[in-house]
Amino acid sequence: xxxxxxxxxxxxxxxxxxxxxxxxxxxxxxxxxxxxxxxxxxxxxxxxxxxxxxxxxxxxxxxxxxxxxxxxxxxxxxxxxxxxxxxxxxxxxxxxxxxxxxxxxxxxxxxxxxxxxxxxxxxxxxxxxxxxxxxxxxxxxxxxxxxxxxxxxxxxxxxxxxxxxxxxxxxxxxxxxxxxxxxxxxxxxxxxxxxxxxxxxxxxxxxxxxxxxxxxxxxxxxxxxxxxxxxxxxxxxxxxxxxx
Amino acid sequence: xxxxxxxxxxxxxxxxxxxxxxxxxxxxxxxxxxxxxxxxxxxxxxxxxxxxxxxxxxxxxxxxxxxxxxxxxxxxxxxxxxxxxxxxxxxxxxxxxxxxxxxxxxxxxxxxxxxxxxxxxxxxxxxxxxxxxxxxxxxxxxxxxxxxxxxxxxxxxxxxxxxxxxxxxxxxxxxxxxxxxxxxxxxxxxxxxxxxxxxxxxxxxxxxxxxxxxxxxxxxxxxxxxxxxxxxxxxxxxxxxxxxxxxxxxxxxxxxxxxxxxxxxxxxxxxxxxxxxxxxxxxxxxxxxxxxxxxxxxxxxxxxxxxxxxxxxxxxxxxxxxxxxxxxxxxxxxxxxxxxxxxxxxxxxxxxxxxxxxxxxxxxxxxxxxxxxxxxxxxxxxxxxxxxxxxxxx
Numbered sequence: 001x002x003x004x005x006x007x008x009x010x011x012x013x014x015x016x017x018x019x020x021x022x023x024x025x026x027x028x029x030x031x032x033x034x035x036x037x038x039x040x041x042x043x044x045x046x047x048x049x050x051x052x053x054x055x056x057x058x059x060x061x062x063x064x065x066x067x068x069x070x071x072x073x074x075x076x077x078x079x080x081x082x083x084x085x086x087x088x089x090x091x092x093x094x095x096x097x098x099x100x101x102x103x104x105x106x107x108x109x110x111x112x113x114x115x116x117x118x119x120x121x122x123x124x125x126x127x128x129x130x131x132x133x134x135x136x137x138x139x140x141x142x143x144x145x146x147x148x149x150x151x152x153x154x155x156x157x158x159x160x161x162x163x164x165x166x167x168x169x170x171x172x173x174x175x176x177x178x179x180x181x182x183x184x185x186x187x188x189x190x191x192x193x194x195x196x197x198x199x200x201x202x203x204x205x206x207x208x209x210x211x212x213x214x215x216x217x218x219x220x221x222x223x224x225x226x227x228x229x230x231x232x233x234x235x236x237x238x239x240x241x242x243x244x
Numbered sequence: 245x246x247x248x249x250x251x252x253x254x255x256x257x258x259x260x261x262x263x264x265x266x267x268x269x270x271x272x273x274x275x276x277x278x279x280x281x282x283x284x285x286x287x288x289x290x291x292x293x294x295x296x297x298x299x300x301x302x303x304x305x306x307x308x309x310x311x312x313x314x315x316x317x318x319x320x321x322x323x324x325x326x327x328x329x330x331x332x333x334x335x336x337x338x339x340x341x342x343x344x345x346x347x348x349x350x351x352x353x354x355x356x357x358x359x360x361x362x363x364x365x366x367x368x369x370x371x372x373x374x375x376x377x378x379x380x381x382x383x384x385x386x387x388x389x390x391x392x393x394x395x396x397x398x399x400x401x402x403x404x405x406x407x408x409x410x411x412x413x414x415x416x417x418x419x420x421x422x423x424x425x426x427x428x429x430x431x432x433x434x435x436x437x438x439x440x441x442x443x444x445x446x447x448x449x450x451x452x453x454x455x456x457x458x459x460x461x462x463x464x465x466x467x468x469x470x471x472x473x474x475x476x477x478x479x480x481x482x483x484x485x486x487x488x489x490x491x492x493x494x495x496x497x498x499x500x501x502x503x504x505x506x507x508x509x510x511x512x513x514x515x516x517x518x519x520x521x522x523x524x525x526x527x528x529x530x531x532x533x534x535x536x537x538x539x540x541x542x543x544x545x546x547x548x549x550x551x552x553x554x555x556x557x558x559x560x561x562x563x564x565x566x567x568x569x570x571x572x573x574x575x576x577x578x579x580x581x582x583x584x585x586x587x588x589x590x591x592x593x594x595x596x597x598x599x600x601x602x603x604x605x606x607x608x609x610x611x612x613x614x615x616x617x618x619x620x621x622x623x624x625x626x627x628x629x630x631x632x633x634x635x636x637x638x
Contacts (some may be wrong), residue, residue: 016358052443070445078443085437089302090491099433103444108426135491151440 003030003065005159005190006051011060013043013050020046022214024060028192030158032207033185035195035221039234042212044194045081048161052078064159074104077157079148081164087137093147094132097122100154122150127176142173149177159190166197178204201225269513278403279516285405285413286508286527289466292417294482294504295424296462298497299455301483302435307362308350308456310476311369313463315346317376317472320397321383330393332409332468339397339464346372347460373472400471402512402523413465420458424497431455432493470524481531482507488542507531564629566599567608571626574618583615 008026012019021043028034036044049055051062053069064072077100100122101115111119123129126146131139139147145165152160160181166174181191181204195201201208201221208225210216210233217229273283300309316339323338324330346368353364380395396404424431433441434451442448459479466475486499511527540548566589573588574580589600600616603609608622618626 049439054439054442073443073445076443078440080437080439084439086302086304089436090487090493090496091432091436092491096436099436099440102429102433102441102446105429107430107446110429137491 004028005030005065006192007063007066008047008051009061009063011047011050011057011062013046013055013057019058019213021050021057024211024215026209026215026218028190028207028218030190031185031188033181033191033193033205034207034209035193035201035205036209036211037195037198037201037233038211038216042233044211045163047211048078048163048192048194052076052161074155075158077152077155077160079152079160079162079165082141082145082148082167084163087139087144089136091136092132093128093134093136093139093143094119094123096136096147097150097154100151103155118154118156119150122153123147125153126150126180142169145169145173145177149180153180157189160184160192162191162193164194164196166195198230269517273513279512281407281410282402282405282516282523283509283512285410286402286469286512286523287505288410288413288417288508289462289469290478290482290504290506290508290527290531291501292413292420292462292504293466293478294486294500294502295497296420296455296459297479297481297483297504298486298493298500299431299435300459300479301487302493303455305361306480307365307369307476308347309459309463309479311350311365311372312343312347312460313467313472313475314369314376315372316340316343316464316467317397318342318372318379319345319376320467321376321379321394324383324394325379332404332406333412335397336464336467339467340460342372343460343464344457347456376472396471397467398471398473399522400467400469400474400524402469402515402527404468409468416461416465420462423454423458427451427454428494435493470527474524474528477528477531478504478507481528481535485531485534485538488538488545491544503531503534507534562596563599563602567603567622567626568629570603570609570616570618571623574623580623581610581617581619583612583617586611586614586616589616 004027006026006028008024011021011024011026013021020041024047036047038044046055050057050060051069053062062069064075069076094116097119098111098115101111101118105111105115120129120132123132126149128143128146128150131143136144136147145168149162149165152162162181165177165181169177181193184191185206193205195205202225205221207219208221209218210224210229212233212235216233217224273279297309300306319338319340319342320335321338322342323335326338327334350361350364350368353359353367354361357364359367383394430441430446430451433444433446434448434455438448438452441451463475463479466478470478482500482503483496485503486496489499490496507527507530511530512523514530515521515523515526538546540546543549569589570584573584574582586600600609600611603622604611606622607619608625610617610619
């Protein structure tokens, strides 16, 4: 764990006047499964979106394995919040997963058999192969989340950014998703997850970043996931005890 | 003026068509120059607006079309004031420029201010339209014999279409088709998930501008035929109708193009055979019929079949509830087929005579006079009701 996968320097982002992120410095080592935690409006999604170039920061820079993000896109995959798209869009589950191959295809070139095969494999990994021809509006929330995950898996990236992948999914799906994330980590990938449920942080993740506009702390869960940091981040005494 | 002779020609021909039958009309479409031009023009227009309208509808930019068409009006007036000529191509270039300005102002307002897009659309729509109307009244007061007829652009007049207009439409539709097929993948992913598209390294701004520019082009093309006020219906109606029939984007675009084209052809036919009806509104109304028909009769999303499915589900549930109630009673006896009085069921709300008969038909229940008893299958079905949720899918 000595290589740095993602490095963020002096990142400041603002909508209108008030900064949403203030002067964030962050080093994420390769191979960690990291949670970004913080209260609503702490800038968790914004942080991911700015790293991925979806939002334009006021200041600061991001590098992926030492090079600017624009040159390293193929190493990075993104799972947006489920609610960010219209699930009544006329397309099938397989089609959405295929979109994960568009980046490596580049402009104009259409996906072929190879891409279809990759998409089917990803669908199988998330346990959704039986639903491949389903209209996406007819999928449950948990199934939609799995489709999004499969779309990112198809990209076969080294670093995965996920925006609240556990939001609105049932216990079965949550376990299925976390198992896939742990598999990714085992394969040496870096996984960064915006997470809300503090209770599950010690169980799911090995690395954590506390965020509330400023970065409060970042490091291994066993070292820094404590009441002190939680209080600093959430402002009240949280008292989450770590079960070993 | 070619327009004028066309007008005369049209009324002459169509005066005789008042009471003509369909085959004769179809024959006339192929032989009569004016009618052929108008039919082709409205068909092509319907196809291209339907196609692009699908994108507008899926981007939730339905009102954009309305704003663009209204924003085009001052462009038409200014083009006339500058050139002093009523040549349709010149006026349409004016319309295109002011339509594009309106569109990019809307985008600017949305990105640079706190205003939401509906406010921005409404603002640009009414400001540009108001300014356009002002210019039109100003032009009407000018001592220029040529000025009459500019207000045709408000509601359109298909009769003014000439062959060169149709060629222009065909060429732009062709270009639009080529671009759409080339960038199909990019269009699709941008429509579904713009942020994600950006992370894959696509220039989303470029794709966005490409789509928007073609929507503006299609609208400007239609102004002469359908007019500023009704143009957005050409964009939305075929797409909204097409969405009802399919869950595939490509099928939706093709269907929308077909619906649009048929609206054009039927609309022209109706207005041509009923001498005084103006073509634009009739085309829009025909497109509206497509929408209403689709909303009611499409198999998956249509209201009719939804209602039928709803009633059927309800009946199934009633049936299941009755069966479950019987199961409850039967459970208390050692012999599951022990007969009970039908009267017992009267205590149960969902019970009717016909549900009982249906259960008999399904061989879940046996009737002996005033007594009923559960069969073995009936008992098994009842005890397994709704405990198999996970296998329900596929």
